[in-house]
Amino acid sequence: MARKDGPITVCVINLKGGVGKSTIATLLCREALINRKKDVLAIDLDPQANLSQALMHYSYNQFLSEQWPSVVELFNGYQPPSASTGGPTGLTNNSVVQTITTIGDNTLQIIPSRFDFSDNLIDSARPDPRVLARFLAKNFKKKDLIIIDCAPTESILTRAAYHASRLVLIPVKPEYFATIGFPLLQESLTSFRKQNRGHRIDVSGIVINNAFYDGGNNGGPEKKRALGDIESEALINGWRIFNNEIPFSRGFPKITRGDHSYTGNAVMFRYFANEFFDQIGL
Numbered sequence: 473m474a475r476k477d478g479p480i481t482v483c484v485i486n487l488k489g490g491v492g493k494s495t496i497a498t499l500l501c502r503e504a505l506i507n508r509k510k511d512v513l514a515i516d517l518d519p520q521a522n523l524s525q526a527l528m529h530y531s532y533n534q535f536l537s538e539q540w541p542s543v544v545e546l547f548n549g550y551q552p553p554s555a556s557t558g559g560p561t562g563l564t565n566n567s568v569v570q571t572i573t574t575i576g577d578n579t580l581q582i583i584p585s586r587f588d589f590s591d592n593l594i595d596s597a598r599p600d601p602r603v604l605a606r607f608l609a610k611n612f613k614k615k616d617l618i619i620i621d622c623a624p625t626e627s628i629l630t631r632a633a634y635h636a637s638r639l640v641l642i643p644v645k646p647e648y649f650a651t652i653g654f655p656l657l658q659e660s661l662t663s664f665r666k667q668n669r670g671h672r673i674d675v676s677g678i679v680i681n682n683a684f685y686d687g688g689n690n691g692g693p694e695k696k697r698a699l700g701d702i703e704s705e706a707l708i709n710g711w712r713i714f715n716n717e718i719p720f721s722r723g724f725p726k727i728t729r730g731d732h733s734y735t736g737n738a739v740m741f742r743y744f745a746n747e748f749f750d751q752i753g754l
């Protein structure tokens with residue numbers, strides 16, 4: 473099922489690690505497929521490849537050993553020779569994605585990442601950050617939603633994510649130094665907008681990911697202080713905060729490892745997902 477106007481592309485970003493970007497990207501993709509019955513493409517722009525591993529599980533190793541294409545090949549623009557080809561070959565929408573799940577007419581697919589991604593790009597003369605946007609525009613018009621998981625450091629890949637995105641989603645963990653990456657992110661978006669005046673990119677909002685054990689008191693004074701900081705920084709930048717927080721749950725690491733034996737209050741992710749999908753009109 474395709475959205476009338478083509479897919480809506482969202483990058484999940486915070487220039488701070490460990491705030492839940494990959495977890496949230498993983499779960500949003502699955503919620504969109506399963507509960508919103510949407511056709512979804514996930515893109516992993518982090519060389520650490522957490523999103524790829526969380527969605528592909530065991531087949532991630534097969535992807536590595538059989539040298540299936542990844543974002544590395546997408547940016548390079550070709551698939552290098554393999555055991556079954558005599559030379560470089562072109563990439564198509566089908567060759568570069570791995571299908572995770574199909575439900576009816578909808579699929580969840582991923583363009584996976586590989587650990588050599590950053591080396592590979594540093595080695596290239598000057599990777600073009602528009603390659604991804606161009607490839608998506610040409611090959612994935614039929615998707616409803618495209619979710620891009622970003623690395624925590626600003627690089628040419630952040631630019632590539634911006635070029636491909638209409639919206640930015642910012643996960644935050646309510647802890648000391650929670651907002652340390654905000655000014656940097658705001659600066660980076662401002663400079664992107666200045667250089668790309670024909671491109672509309674908006675922050676859809678900040679989602680509070682309460683990823684620490686709260687001792688039964690909802691995080692206590694430290695969390696409250698952090699939330700205060702987040703609110704005032706968000707106000708300065710004109711970013712809204714989603715009403716639904718994502719609670720701490722041991723279920724999240726389990727689910728991303730493919731273990732569904734215990735979900736606990738990870739099921740509460742759905743409240744945020746619904747608020748987010750409603751807001752973006754999915």
Ligand SMILES: Nc1ncnc2c1ncn2[C@@H]1O[C@H](COP(=O)(O)OP(=O)(O)O)[C@@H](O)[C@H]1O
Pocket residue numbers: 488489490491492493494495496522681682683684718719720721722724725726728
């Ligand atoms: N709400 C949560 N409750 C419990 N653990 C979480 C939660 N969100 C994330 N985590 C865990 O925290 C770690 C970092 O999350 P991750 O999504 O990889 O962050 P990022 O992509 O921002 O670096 C992972 O081990 C993940 O399973």
Ligand SMILES: [Mg+2]
Pocket residue numbers: 493494495518522523622
């Ligand atoms: Mg990550």
